[in-house]
Amino acid sequence: MTSPVTSTTSTTSTTTATTATAEAALGTRDRLVRTASRLMQHGGYESTPVKQLVKEAGATLGSLYHFFPGGKQELAVAALDFGDREFAEVLAAGLDSRTDPAEAVEAVTVLLAEALRDSAWRDGCPVTATALESVGRLPDLQAACARAFANWQRLVEEKLLASGVAEEDARDLAATVINTLEGAEMSAQVTQSQTPLLVAGRHLSRLIGSYTG
Amino acid sequence: MTSPVTSTTSTTSTTTATTATAEAALGTRDRLVRTASRLMQHGGYESTPVKQLVKEAGATLGSLYHFFPGGKQELAVAALDFGDREFAEVLAAGLDSRTDPAEAVEAVTVLLAEALRDSAWRDGCPVTATALESVGRLPDLQAACARAFANWQRLVEEKLLASGVAEEDARDLAATVINTLEGAEMSAQVTQSQTPLLVAGRHLSRLIGSYTG
DNA sequence: GTCTATAAGATGATAGAC
DNA sequence: GTCTATCATCTTATAGAC
Helix, strand or coil: CCCCCCCCCCCCCCCCCCCCCCHHHCCHHHHHHHHHHHHHHHHCCCCCCHHHHHHHHCCCHHHHHHHCCCHHHHHHHHHHHHHHHHHHHHHHHHHHCCCCHHHHHHHHHHHHHHHHHHCCCCCCCCCHHHHHHHCCCCHHHHHHHHHHHHHHHHHHHHHHHHCCCCHHHHHHHHHHHHHHHHHHHHHHHHHCCCHHHHHHHHHHHHHHHHHHC | CCCCCCCCCCCCCCCCCCCCCCHHHCCHHHHHHHHHHHHHHHHCCCCCCHHHHHHHCCCCHHHHHHHCCCHHHHHHHHHHHHHHHHHHHHHHHHHHCCCCHHHHHHHHHHHHHHHHHHCCCCCCCCCHHHHHHHCCCCHHHHHHHHHHHHHHHHHHHHHHHHCCCCHHHHHHHHHHHHHHHHHHHHHHHHHCCCHHHHHHHHHHHHHHHHHHC
16 A cells, blocks of 8 residues: 555646655546545445545546546446556565565565554455456456456566476466465455464465475 | 255244255245345345345345344345355365365365356355455454354364364464465456366365375 | 536335235 | 335436536
C-alpha cells in the first residue's frame, strides 16, 4: 500500500504535477482507480458500491462515468490492473532483497505478514476476493485476475531461473509459490494471524531449497 | 458436490423420510442450506441474492425467514457449516485412499482437479469466496470460515501424526497443505486449468516426503 | 471535467392471509 | 410451514446544467 504506481494511460492531468505524494494531489481518474483497488482488495467487487467508491475517492458519479463509460466493471478492470502492478513492485522488491531464491521467498512472506497485521488484516491480495467472484460470471474481471497471477508468477520464475533452476521446475515452482502465498494470506486474514504466512514461508523455502541444493 | 451431509439440526422433517436421495425430497430447511452453500461456493455472499436463493431451492421467502429469523446472514452461517462438513468428507476420503500422507495429499489434488473441471471450474472451495468478503465486515461468517479451515487442517494433521510426523511439524505442514490447496484451487478456477492443483499436489507430496521419508 | 438530481430496477426483510 | 404482496432502501447508471 506504500508503493504507488504512476498512471499509465493518463488522459487527464492537465494541471497537477507528478511530484505530489498524497492521494489528494492525484488526478481524479487515478484516485478512482486506487480507491477501487483498495476497496476491492478488502471486500471484492460486489461488496463495493460505486457510491461509496466515488465518495472515498473524493470524486463524483459524473467523473466516474466520464473516465469509465463502461461503468463499474471497466473501473474494476483498471483497479485490478493497478493492484497487479502494485503487488508486482512489492514482490520484486522482496525477491531482490536476497540472492538465494529460497531466502527471498521467505522474506516476501515476512513482508506480507507485517503489512497484513499493520492493516488490521485487511490489506491482503488486491485481486483474490474479486477473482473468486468473477469465475464464470464476469469474464473481463476474471481475465484481469488471471493476468495478475501470471505476472507475479513470472517474477518468481525469473528469480529461480537466475539461480540455475531448470526451466520446467522454475515454472512449476513459481506457480506453487504464488498460489501458496495466496492461500496462506487468505488464511492469515480470516484467522487474524501472521502464522499461516510465516509457516508457508518456511515450507516454500524448504521446497525451493530441495531444487537449488 | 456428491457427498451430502444429512441435516443435523432438523427441527422440521415431519413427513419426508431420510431415505431419499434427490434434493427435492429433502426438507425445506435443508434445501435452503444446500442451495445457499452451492451459490456461495460459486459467487460468495454478496453475489447471492436471497430471491435467487429461495427460487433455486424451491422455497419461498416466508420459509427462509421462518427457519432463519436472522435472515440471509444466519442462513449463510449454516451454509458455511454445511460446506465445511461436505468438504471434510471429500478430504477424509481422499486422505484415506493412501497410507502414505504424501501420496494421500497428492491424491486429494487429483480429486479436486477433476471435480473442478467437471463443474466447468465453478465448484471450488465452498468457503473461500465468502471468507475473503467477510474479513473485518461480517464477523459471524468470518468465524464460520475460520472454523472450516481449522477442521480441514486437523484432518491433515491427524493423517501426518499417524505416519509418525512430529507434532509441531504435523501442525505446520497441515496448515500449508490446506492453504496451498486453497490457493491452487482458486488459481485453477481463474485460469480454467487443472495444472495449478496438480502441480501443487506434486510439490506438497515432495514437501511432506522430506519429513516422512 | 464536474456536479446534482433522478431514473429504473434490484435488494433484504416484513406482514398477514392461509 | 407456506405463500404473496409490499415496504423501505440501496443499486448502477443517466441526464443535463454548469
